[in-house]
Amino acid sequence: MSHGTALGACRALIVRDLALLWRRRGDALNPALFAVMVIMLFPFALGPEPQMLGRIAAGTVLVALLLAGLLSLDALFRSDLEDGSLEQLVLSPHPLPLLLACKIAVHWLTTALPLLLAAPLLGELLFLPPQVLGTLMAALALSTPLLSLIGAVCVALTVGMRRSGMLLALLVLPLYVPVLIFAAGACDAAQQGLPVAAPLLWLGAALVLALVLAPLACAAALRISLS
């Protein structure tokens, strides 16, 4: 029996996931909507002074996007588990880490990318200083895939549970702390007019590391929780 190539399997998986998401394209905007609502709460809580909001804008946008990403993480394997295709994925003759990497990539494209595009708008709502915007976007572009990759490992561990929301947050947030620190560090440096290369390079290094290791860890975790 022929199984086709691993590349073909990846392409089929990506096309299938994109098709599934396209059928329910309204949901794709939910994380971005959530982020806008979180951002909207800050001026109400802290007062509308542009100076005060501008000082905390970058960090607030980062946290809002992190939380929005956390909310959408749960959906990564949920529907696949329910219709049984996740087990087929684990049983398939193709390397599981590669297939999971494709799934994570699609998930990032459909949940994090809209957030990334919304980020300048969110920054504008909070009077983000213009010189920080470039750094913020660079930090977000590097850190959102990192968050998706780290999060995927934790989702794989909780995949069999019915109500995993709070537990997932507990597992994921300690792992998110370093990413948030470096992303916020870059924005802070930009705000003070300091060089921003170092924290961004650290984020890039972490992203490269996670790109290789996280799919492997995700596969191992998935095998544990489906065994």
Added chain:
Amino acid sequence: MSEFFAMGGYGAYVWGSLAVFFVVLGIDAAAPLVKRRRVLRELRGRLKRAQKRNEESA
């Protein structure tokens, strides 16, 4: 003696730390004992039920 308990004015903090230490370790030591009683009670209950079933079927 009261000078010793006052700890140079820091008594509340020093003895408070000591209290935290002993309370938390006490809970930590008691937890397995409580769980042990529960596990054994459940196990005995299961054994009794199994015995009763055997007698009924015999």
Added chain:
Amino acid sequence: MNPLVLWFHKLGSPPYFYRLAGRLLPWLWGLAAIGIAAGLYGGLVLAPPDYQQSDAFRIIYIHVPSAWMSLFIYFFMAVNGFIALVWRIKLSEILAMAAAPVGAAFTFICLATGSLWGKPMWGTWWTWDARLTSELVLLFLYLGVIGLYHAIEDRRQAARAAAFLALIGIVNLPIVHFSVKWWNTLHQGSTVKLFGPSLIDSRMLWPLLIMAVATKFAFAASLLSRARVDLLELESGKDWARQIALAEETSA
């Protein structure tokens, strides 16, 4: 077979481990109690007051051993988790999961006493210092492991998933510590130094070392008594567990 290897195989057998742990437990608790009593007597009574912090420094005899234990136990848990994942040894799964609550307890003690120490010394209950923040993240890692273990129905699968999380955590921990340090120095200058190496004299040092050893014994005792109960629960269908349950009934 080599007697040591043979003993190791025997140790992996639940009834043997249960009996051995039962015999060791009173000794471990006894040594822990004597050590803690001696260490605290040395620390609270015999050691001279610190010239800067006067008597408040005595919190060190609880705070620092707890901090050491919080890291030691996490390491112990991760090593046992690794063994459980690679060789699938049931006893390692049990030991790793029994260590988690004890580690969380010590981490909590460390944070609480640190807070009680910080209030008179720094004038605040909490500061976002690198060590404090890493310790807080450590507590969350412990809680995550415990939460995951209890959220999965199947005990052995739960132990393997939680052990995997513990391994991820041990990679994460140095990263957190390093990044928090970097973040902190970016925001403010030097953090408050607790004590320089010259400050600690031998009359202050020996009770600290005794406390460090005594808390190891307390950990071992708590670990074994937890592991015994967990084994009993896991093996409740087996004959040896039934015999223990029936024997306890006649004696009770």
